[in-house]
Amino acid sequence: MKKTPDIQPTESAAPQEKELRHELPHVVNEIVKSYKKVKQLSYSSQYPIPSRESIIQALHDMNEILYPGYHGHQGVDESNLHFHIGEATHRVFEDLSIQISKSLRHECRSSNRLCDVCTGLGQEEAMKFLKKIPKLREMLAEDAQAIYDGDPAAKSIEEIIFSYPGFKAITVYRIAHELHVQGIPLLPRIMTEYAHAVTGIDIHPGAKIGRRFCIDHGTGVVIGETTEIGNNVKLYQGVTLGALSFPRDANGNLVRGKKRHPTIEDDVTIYAGATILGGETRIGKGAVIGGNAWLTTSVGPGTKVIIEAPKLRYKGAISAKDREHVGDFQI
Amino acid sequence: MKKTPDIQPTESAAPQEKELRHELPHVVNEIVKSYKKVKQLSYSSQYPIPSRESIIQALHDMNEILYPGYHGHQGVDESNLHFHIGEATHRVFEDLSIQISKSLRHECRSSNRLCDVCTGLGQEEAMKFLKKIPKLREMLAEDAQAIYDGDPAAKSIEEIIFSYPGFKAITVYRIAHELHVQGIPLLPRIMTEYAHAVTGIDIHPGAKIGRRFCIDHGTGVVIGETTEIGNNVKLYQGVTLGALSFPRDANGNLVRGKKRHPTIEDDVTIYAGATILGGETRIGKGAVIGGNAWLTTSVGPGTKVIIEAPKLRYKGAISAKDREHVGDFQI
């Protein structure tokens, strides 16, 4: 904690304070002027944009509906369950309708006349989603069971629902994917990026993922937009299902929307740190991909792939003094 | 921003709205029915489950007690410290007692008669934990010092307490580990998975970790349930201390609770991205494991292990146009 001897307390702070606050209107003017100059970071309010906070709140409410008694309200039992879930479902309906409308309106904002339709559409799509919840719960129950069956550190299904980041990421993905399938823009990606922030697991809502999906630990997992995954697939932390280089059109712009990410068939296990790339790459049913493998070509069904571990060099019994000079990296 | 020309604003939204809301009671019925069908995702309230929110709140209060003046209340000095910490300690005692009771009751919910005992046990275990806080502070002070001594980017101990994710993860781990040692189920894992979410560092509360433990950067670190780590050990980001394949019993079920993760002796440094696997794997005192190393066998004391870096292929002076075709991956 060094001193800063060059600073002399010669003036009292009070007059300085006033002078500085007087500069604020000018500063604000400059900022507002910059909104005209740099337009692309501002959002006109004529068609209000979705609210990230409301979308996250809706995800919390959906958690309460999917896993009653676990989150939120704690005194839920047979006598009040119906009222409690009824209330939560109404809340999700209202909030989701509004956010879906805003997302749709955001995409069609070039036309002024569509606003009423967007409002109706928001409700329609929200209702369509709510009707899928019983099916979603069946899938998620299978996911939870698959995690339990595959992880000796898991002591109970409750522990998984409560605390497993892999299960949290799958829950949010399955919700977002259904909305993505319904054609809602923006909102599904906001949902999965929220899950990414909370779990370190980055699943694009466009990916297609089968039943009994299991991600263990999960930090650093990336699953790209056009990935297809079958049933009974298990991934560990740091797995990337990515793309090779991107095709561009005649003007040099990226071609968006093509299949760029791999296909993983049923019963595949992919260990930590493995990287599988390319839209033509297909991992056959029952294959096992070893940790840190790097694959850009297909693998047949039932195949086991492991990397030849990089050779290690050993240097025995180095002294404590020498440890400073080993040349390994630190940041 | 394409238009959606197929949508015709022929109807006003209002009647459509009403019709849709009328469907909600039916949707709620279907959801509640699904609770009967998919039981494993619901939680009966007869024995209320621990509250993740209360557990996280208790962690915040413990931070205030461990590091007075840093978090929460800012006007703490000698004159009010005692009152302030007294109040925080009472609060932790009450909250932790309840959450421990709920965790215990969760495990023994097959019997109706144990409820009063669980309440008493919750307070007993909470008190046992609180009495360990002075010892915990001694360990954590050594951890903070070890981080400062090993990181040239650290400008002060204060910076470490305030902002280092490694120190945050170690703090939560040390709290959770003590509760794990006391035999409390569920709660310790909820604590460490909270730390995992906030720091990207995944330490199972069952791991045993010695004094002056240091994790730098830390995103992607995974330390499994039966890992044992000595004193003065330093890890960098992306290090995995994991298990080889899991043994199963005669019925094909996982055997839970066996030693599956490595033992790291005193004074070991493990650089970023290294993977060390298996319950029989032991890294000897003073060893240095290089970045990205992959080890499934033991290493003697004082040994330095580095990987032979994978060979690089260079292709000089490629043009900007060619860069699109390099075949490297993107997602």
Next chain:
Amino acid sequence: MKKTPDIQPTESAAPQEKELRHELPHVVNEIVKSYKKVKQLSYSSQYPIPSRESIIQALHDMNEILYPGYHGHQGVDESNLHFHIGEATHRVFEDLSIQISKSLRHECRSSNRLCDVCTGLGQEEAMKFLKKIPKLREMLAEDAQAIYDGDPAAKSIEEIIFSYPGFKAITVYRIAHELHVQGIPLLPRIMTEYAHAVTGIDIHPGAKIGRRFCIDHGTGVVIGETTEIGNNVKLYQGVTLGALSFPRDANGNLVRGKKRHPTIEDDVTIYAGATILGGETRIGKGAVIGGNAWLTTSVGPGTKVIIEAPKLRYKGAISAKDREHVGDFQI
């Protein structure tokens, strides 16, 4: 869910409760005593320390100013924009002034007399920062455009501002870097570690980063304190720009503040998982570094570097029963 048959409900909980609460004053005494013994984890309140919560709040307010209409207030349009941004700017000025003062005072707390000066200095530095916002917005608009141009999964600039963790991390870094350049201690690091927690991307505020910077996915990225990055640089998840071993002085203490991290020139792309280490390492203009590459030496301009992918071993058509014994790792 095993029973705990060894616990006998022989006593009612009530008396036990009272007895345990009576121990609390003693426990509190022991904790307060430990503050005298383990001083380095406590913070004396004479010079109050910065508040992490207020700093995060200020970051949220700055987001509102940088990206009006996106976050916070939603009903912003031409008629109220000026008032709204004016209010937010005043709020940031007040909060940032206080937190900067506290950070400065923290560093010069050895002297009692500097307090008034710190207050004035806090306002001066906060004002200096606010005047940079229009320039910051220009840079951030270019960053957002660079992300859009390079990612086929990005559907609009709005999606990037709303949900891309790479863009969030860059925003916080650019704010923190300006305050770091102004010589403010502590506060910039608290900001970037907040971004690290939320995005998994760890950028030290001391790093120097040019225009049109792009990080995709980003989990696990680490950019060290003395890294220098040119314009048009793109990084993928898991890239480390780190240091080799640290020099120590004659007393064995770390030498702090030297250039330890690499220099990346303009137009460089670094794919996922690559590690580039050392203060003398320079990646030349237009170079492309392949995924998982490991570099501790410089690379000339326009060079493409890829690793020879580790050899894979394949074992065909293994049966489901055998999959348990593959020896790959799990945690």
